[in-house]
Amino acid sequence: MKQLITLFLVTTALSFVSATYAAPVQFVDTQEGKPMKIDAALFDTDQSKKFLETGNNPYIGNAEAAARGKKVFQLYSCTQCHGGNAQGQTGPGLVGPNFHYAKNATDKGMFETIWHGTNGGMGAKGKGLMDPTDADNGMTPDEVLKVIAWLRSGAK
Numbered sequence: 001m002k003q004l005i006t007l008f009l010v011t012t013a014l015s016f017v018s019a020t021y022a023a024p025v026q027f028v029d030t031q032e033g034k035p036m037k038i039d040a041a042l043f044d045t046d047q048s049k050k051f052l053e054t055g056n057n058p059y060i061g062n063a064e065a066a067a068r069g070k071k072v073f074q075l076y077s078c079t080q081c082h083g084g085n086a087q088g089q090t091g092p093g094l095v096g097p098n099f100h101y102a103k104n105a106t107d108k109g110m111f112e113t114i115w116h117g118t119n120g121g122m123g124a125k126g127k128g129l130m131d132p133t134d135a136d137n138g139m140t141p142d143e144v145l146k147v148i149a150w151l152r153s154g155a156k
Helices: 002-020 046-054 063-075 107-116 141-152
Strands: none
Touching: 046 141, 063 141, 107 141
């Protein structure tokens, strides 16, 4: 009986631990659908760490973050293909509700597309991927999340 009680207590404790610990989001590249590894150290803000745990963008609805996202969108010349309000030009519109890549309807999916690029001609924008010869070139996860917040706000 003592062993049964011990087993019950251990099982209960383990289920509590697994319920409170969230494994990091598993990213998949948009190009080939393969697992994509991103250095967890790049997720260096509270918001990007939360995204890494949940796959949900904590900046959604944050006007200040969206305004910064618009500036980042312009800085990285995204406007050249997607237009000033991300409605699409040479590249597809990014505001939705219809997306060229269905996965872009989710924050995680859009993050993956921006970070690693597409087969359709958009190069990777993620830090260290945008220019393989310069590990510091490209958007940080936090910047990508702010761009997504701007896009989700209607890109106005």
